[in-house]
Amino acid sequence: FRAVFSFFRTDALYIFKGRVLPVTTLALLFYLGMEMYAEIEKGIRLPEKFASSGLLASSILENFHSLAILLIVYYCNDIYWRSRVSRFHLLEETTPLFGAKIIGHWLSISLLIFFFSVMAILLGISFQVAYNYIHVDFSAYSGVILFNSLPLVLLAGFLLVLNKLISHKYLSLGISLLAAIIVASPFANKFIPSPLFRFLTGFTGEYSDFNGYGIYASSFAARLLFGAGLLLFTWWLSEIIITRKIKWGIAVITFMLVLTGGLSGSRFMKGYHHQNKEVMLESAANYEKLYRKYQLLPQPVVTNVITSIHLYPSDNSYEIEGVYTLKNKTNTPVSQMLIQFEDGFSIKKATLVSGSENIELQNKLSEISFQQPLAANDSASLHFTISYRWVPVNGHQSFNAIINNGSFMRISRYYPKIGYQSDREITDEQERTKRGLGEVSKEKKLDDPRSNSDDFIRLTMQVDTDADQTVAATGELVKQWRKQGRNYFLFQPSAPVPFRFALSSAKYAHTSTMHNSVMIHILYHPEHGENVVHLMNNIRLTLDYCKSNFGAYPFNSITFAEVSSFTRGFAATAYPATIFMTENMTFHANLKADQQQDVINELAGHELSHLWWGGNQLVPDDREGAVMLTETLAMYTEMMLYKKMYGREKMMQRVQMHQQIYDAEKGFSANMPLYKVSGNNTHISYSKGAVIMVQLSELIGEATVNRALKQLLNRVRNSGKKAISTDFIDELITVSHPRYHNRIRTLFMGI
Numbered sequence: 137f138r139a140v141f142s143f144f145r146t147d148a149l150y151i152f153k154g155r156v157l158p159v160t161t162l163a164l165l166f167y168l169g170m171e172m173y174a175e176i177e178k179g180i181r182l183p184e185k186f187a188s189s190g191l192l193a194s195s196i197l198e199n200f201h202s203l204a205i206l207l208i209v210y211y212c213n214d215i216y217w218r219s220r221v222s223r224f225h226l227l228e229e230t231t232p233l234f235g236a237k238i239i240g241h242w243l244s245i246s247l248l249i250f251f252f253s254v255m256a257i258l259l260g261i262s263f264q265v266a267y268n269y270i271h272v273d274f275s276a277y278s279g280v281i282l283f284n285s286l287p288l289v290l291l292a293g294f295l296l297v298l299n300k301l302i303s304h305k306y307l308s309l310g311i312s313l314l315a316a317i318i319v320a321s322p323f324a325n326k327f328i329p330s331p332l333f334r335f336l337t338g339f340t341g342e343y344s345d346f347n348g349y350g351i352y353a354s355s356f357a358a359r360l361l362f363g364a365g366l367l368l369f370t371w372w373l374s375e376i377i378i379t380r381k382i383k384w385g386i387a388v389i390t391f392m393l394v395l396t397g398g399l400s401g402s403r404f405m406k407g408y409h410h411q412n413k414e415v416m417l418e419s420a421a422n423y424e425k426l427y428r429k430y431q432l433l434p435q436p437v438v439t440n441v442i443t444s445i446h447l448y449p450s451d452n453s454y455e456i457e458g459v460y461t462l463k464n465k466t467n468t469p470v471s472q473m474l475i476q477f478e479d480g481f482s483i484k485k486a487t488l489v490s491g492s493e494n495i496e497l498q499n500k501l502s503e504i505s506f507q508q509p510l511a512a513n514d515s516a517s518l519h520f521t522i523s524y525r526w527v528p529v530n531g532h533q534s535f536n537a538i539i540n541n542g543s544f545m546r547i548s549r550y551y552p553k554i555g556y557q558s559d560r561e562i563t564d565e566q567e568r569t570k571r572g573l574g575e576v577s578k579e580k581k582l583d584d585p586r587s588n589s590d591d592f593i594r595l596t597m598q599v600d601t602d603a604d605q606t607v608a609a610t611g612e613l614v615k616q617w618r619k620q621g622r623n624y625f626l627f628q629p630s631a632p633v634p635f636r637f638a639l640s641s642a643k644y645a646h647t648s649t650m651h652n653s654v655m656i657h658i659l660y661h662p663e664h665g666e667n668v669v670h671l672m673n674n675i676r677l678t679l680d681y682c683k684s685n686f687g688a689y690p691f692n693s694i695t696f697a698e699v700s701s702f703t704r705g706f707a708a709t710a711y712p713a714t715i716f717m718t719e720n721m722t723f724h725a726n727l728k729a730d731q732q733q734d735v736i737n738e739l740a741g742h743e744l745s746h747l748w749w750g751g752n753q754l755v756p757d758d759r760e761g762a763v764m765l766t767e768t769l770a771m772y773t774e775m776m777l778y779k780k781m782y783g784r785e786k787m788m789q790r791v792q793m794h795q796q797i798y799d800a801e802k803g804f805s806a807n808m809p810l811y812k813v814s815g816n817n818t819h820i821s822y823s824k825g826a827v828i829m830v831q832l833s834e835l836i837g838e839a840t841v842n843r844a845l846k847q848l849l850n851r852v853r854n855s856g857k858k859a860i861s862t863d864f865i866d867e868l869i870t871v872s873h874p875r876y877h878n879r880i881r882t883l884f885m886g887i
Contacts, residue, residue, distance in 0.1 A: 143240025184729030192260035201338030335363030346542025365397020453525035542700025580759035592632035608697035674740035761861030768825030
């Protein structure tokens with residue numbers, strides 16, 4: 137130990153007294169500081185974020201590891217070869233304790249890694265102080281040590297072995313750099329198929345105030361322990377190769393640590409599912425070849441869903457029990473039927489009941505041939521119990537994030553599906569040609585026959601969860617109770633809704649108020665209450681504006697529920713009577729910062745207006761231009777509410793921003809008129825749509841636009857057919873003066 141300490145002390149003095157360290161430290165901190173600043177100051181589109189420990193720790197995790205790899209490659213090479221360059225190693229190698237030298241190197245570089253890590257953490261804390269967000273969450277910053285420092289420590293040991301095995305300094309430097317890129321950089325997954333052997337890489341997931349790092353922390357630690365055992369074995373083996381001797385005491389210790397690491401690795405890999413791209417493509421091709429015929433065959437539709445969902449957040453799992461009522465709404469008997477269950481779910485029980493037939497379903501994909509075809513207007517039922525659990529080695533699905541606190545699931549996506557699902561088709565033309573597939577299923581054109589508007593469902597959803605959690609879900613809460621240490625909630629929308637429902641579960645703080653016969657609920661993280669009052673005021677404003685201009689609100693309540701940052705892909709999303717918002721986007725934003733972008737006004741105005749545009753009132757036919765009747769109309773409502781609160785001049789500044797967004801994005805995809813916009817062209821449906829709708833309101837007047845929208849809603853209710861984008865243009869032509877008609881058509885139909 138004295139020899140190890142002596143070598144360690146010599147190396148540490150060399151590192152910390154050298155001229156290189158201040159330069160590398162300043163460069164590292166400057167780079168991290170720029171990234172932290174960018175994370176807090178979100179630019180023209182979003183307001184400043186609160187400088188929380190979680191935000192800054194996540195920024196460190198995302199940026200520190202890759203730059204630190206380069207520094208560790210340099211220092212390992214420099215420290216190991218320092219005495220050899222000066223030929224002092226000839227004297228060192230005559231001592232009996234020369235083998236302790238490499239351990240001293242490793243310890244000194246480990247100290248350097250922890251020094252860099254602590255400096256990064258102190259930089260994060262200094263940003264918190266500078267932005268007056270003083271609450272320091274050390275559990276967030278501890279992730280820097282676990283997810284960055286410890287893998288770098290193991291990397292240093294691996295690189296020292298490489299330097300020891302290679303007899304030339306600069307050759308070893310080059311090989312070390314290449315090896316570090318292969319085994320430790322973000323490119324490692326391209327070279328190392330198994331996640332178990334990527335133990336030198338970092339973790340770039342976000343920290344959640346709801347859930348911390350979740351079970352990723354313990355899983356990552358298990359993989360690190362496996363890596364430590366493997367590294368020790370590599371050290372021991374390299375020592376045998378060089379000395380040609382086996383030290384049995386060290387061998388026993390090595391064996392014990394390798395065994396422990398192996399058990400940890402086995403725990404890490406439990407439940408691992410390898411996804412092979414070629415296998416997935418072949419499966420998709422076979423699905424299309426075998427089942428595309430069901431696009432042309434009549435299929436029953438779901439008209440009623442009664443379901444119970446049992447959530448187990450601490451186990452990252454849930455179970456669904458459900459009963460579908462299936463009705464043949466065609467004029468043709470249904471003799472064949474396709475039913476499919478979601479991959480990743482276990483089918484505990486599934487039975488299709490039609491007349492006297494009881495058909496047991498055991499496979500994820502089942503073709504049903506009825507002995508007695510399901511006649512027109514007749515019904516069948518599907519009874520099922522399915523379960524889901526995710527493990528960290530596979531990662532969680534963003535929209536199916538059942539976690540310890542702050543869960544969110546777009547859960548209707550994972551219920552059984554009836555008929556052919558065209559979204560499973562391969563869209564790449566080369567891959568389709570390679571597999572002998574024809575044209576991909578096309579989006580319906582505007583002049584194709586319309587769908588009936590009677591495809592909504594009656595939904596009854598009971599959800600139970602842990603005793604300390606509250607559930608928010610699609611529909612209105614009609615009953616709540618406690619049983620056997622669990623909380624139960626019963627949700628029922630007061631009107632039929634599309635087959636689209638979701639839920640969240642968390643340890644929520646709760647604020648409620650009644651406004652003009654509508655109960656408003658806001659569920660949020662107990663430490664995220666800064667914008668609750670402002671959100672409540674904007675919900676009132678939006679309800680009043682939409683009810684006054686477009687018609688009655690269809691429910692008795694509205695709930696806004698915050699969910700964890702384990703869910704990504706949206707700032708907020710609207711469902712009938714419930715709106716979910718992620719913690720790291722708009723709700724928990726610092727509205728008092730420099731530019732004072734009021735994203736809470738946008739959140740309430742845009743998402744709540746979806747209860748008119750896309751929720752369960754105006755649900756457009758699924759075809760080109762459909763998104764204009766949802767997102768573009770929600771953007772219009774958002775702009776009008778912004779004007780109502782802040783005045784026309786401020787609104788026009790927002791319009792100019794959306795014009796800039798559209799101009800920046802339009803060169804990256806084919807341009808198309810607004811009335812034919814597809815869902816993936818958000819720069820058109822959102823940004824260009826906002827610009828056009830404001831121009832329209834300036835042209836014919838806000839009151840006239842609103843009259844056209846109200847008439848459109850009434851027309852949809854009375855027609856029995858779903859709306860298409862030209863319906864709105866027709867209403868505009870009806871309510872406006874003829875001198876504006878050409879301009880209106882140009883706005884929506886021009887490019």
